[in-house]
Amino acid sequence: MSQQATCGEKCIPVTWLCDGQQDCPDGTDEQCEEMCGGHPQAWQCDDGKCVSISWLCDGVGDCSDGSDEVNCACPDQKVQCPGNSQCLDAWQLCDGHQDCEDGFDEASCPQVHCLAGQWQCRNKVCIMAGWKCNGINDCGDSSDEEDCASCPEGMLGCDEGRCILESLMCNGDADCADGTDEPTTCGKNCSLDNGGCEGQCSDTSWGVQCACRTGWQLQPDGQSCGDIDECSMAYGPCGQLCHNVPGSYFCDCIQGYQLHNLTDCQVTGDAIKILIAADQELGILDRRTGIYETLMHMKSRPSSVAYDLERNTYFWADEVLNVFVLGKLTSVPLYPEFKTVNSISVDWFTGQLYWTSSYAKVICAGLSDGRGYVKILEKDLTPEQLIVFPAKK
Incomplete structure (x- = not known):
């Protein structure tokens, strides 16, 4: 049965919306003049965002306000399996049991957390914390570039993008959760002992604002500067080896x-x-000598291979993902529940693994030790091959 939408007490297929023919008695299915430029395959959310009409009532809230999952065939508090009329209770999602035929109810469950020094995007992708608000869409869904605008005149920023009135600075009350509105430099002046700042000092109406040179970061006391250990960051600045020195690397x-x-x-x-x-079998060919060396034998013929130089680890895909660490005798399957993998690639900076499946129609990112993965793209695509190039992220 096709996905359904409601108009009054009547149910119609979602493909009948905005098709140029009135199917609902009140005509609500054809109120499309101002919606997404009148595109026949687009549908406008209540918040103004446009999404593909095929995303309506598929059980996933693609509109930020969830309006694409309102008035669907399933009653309130229930979720519809994509492609059919099966309705699930909310408790059936992520309960470890596959209820939808395509496994939709278990596919988008949270499984991993970002590492120290990383920031998690809205789509669950992990990026370097320093990449937030750098003017580049590193997440892919632009969530890392939201809430980054500078505060209006007369206001100051705190709590990752939140703005407060400048008059609240140094008033004795903690208005910012991180305490940045009550620094130890309240009431000080740069003309006296540099305002107590170890680095640069700027006078303000409420006291002094300290800052540090490149390679150093302001400490919690708001005055001293500490070295930034660039080499310890989750996404290091070097392709291979990194050596930290005071203020640089x-x-x-x-x-x-x-x-x-x-x-x-x-x-x-x-x-x-x-x-x-x-x-x-998996092997290595020396381009200079022409010598071929067998690394290991396997029961199937791989369709895709990848190598992590930093960790001396090999990955390949046949029907499922596999990992092989040089020096060990056997390979180990990764995420065996995930079938029909087409292509794999490795982020050699972080060791994170990426793969595609045209059967499941998804692109995934996961930890290379098998602790968990997330789906980073799963809408309107049939991926075959995938290449990761972290230097150009």
């Missing part, structure tokens, strides 16, 4: 590589090896 490369553009490492000479999957 420098990059280095492992044997067989040379430093390029101060951060990247390139192979020296012809010391290039190619990872090959063929004839039910």
Whole structure:
């Protein structure tokens, strides 16, 4: 049965909405003149956002206000399985039991948390915390660039984008959850001992505002500066080796590589090896010598391979994902419940794994040790191949 929408007491397929023919007695199915430019395959949420008409009543709230899942075939407090009229109670979602035929009710459950130094996007993707509000859509859903505008005149920022009146600064009450409105520099002046600032000092109506040079960060006391250890960040600045120094860092490369553009490492000479999957085995081909070395034998022929140089770990896909650590005798399947993987790729900065499935119509990102994964794209796509290039994120 096709997905249904309601008009009064009548149910109609969602594809009948905005099709140029009135199917509801009150004509609400054709009130489309101002909706998304009148595009026949678009539907406008109550908040003004436009989504694909095929997303209506699919059990996923694509509108921020959830209006695309209102007036569907399922009664209130129930969720509809995509593609049919089956309705589920809210408690049936993420209960470990597959109720929808395509596993929809268990597919979008939270399974991982971001690492220290990372920030989680609205779509559950983890990015470097410093990438928030850098002017680049690193999340893919732009959630990292929301609430980033500077505060209006007469207001100051705190609590990751929240603005408060400047008159609330240093009034004795903690108006910001992080305490930034009551710093230790209240009532001070830069002309006296630099306002107590270890770095730069600026006079304000409420006291002094301290700041630090590049490579240093202001400490919780609001006055002193501490070194930023760039090498300990989840997304390090170097392609291979990183060495932290006070106020800065420098990059280095492992044997067989040379430093390029101060951060990247390139192979020296012809010391290039190619990872090959063929004839039910995984092997390495030395481009300079032409010597082929078998790493391990397997029961199936892989369709995609990837290698994490930093962790000396190999990944491949046949029907499911597999991981093989050099020195161990056998491989280990990753997320065996996830079938028919087409392509895999590795973020060599973080070790995070990405894969596609044209059967499930999703692109996923997951931890390489099998602790959990999330679906980062699963709408209107049939992915086949995937390449990750972290340097251009």
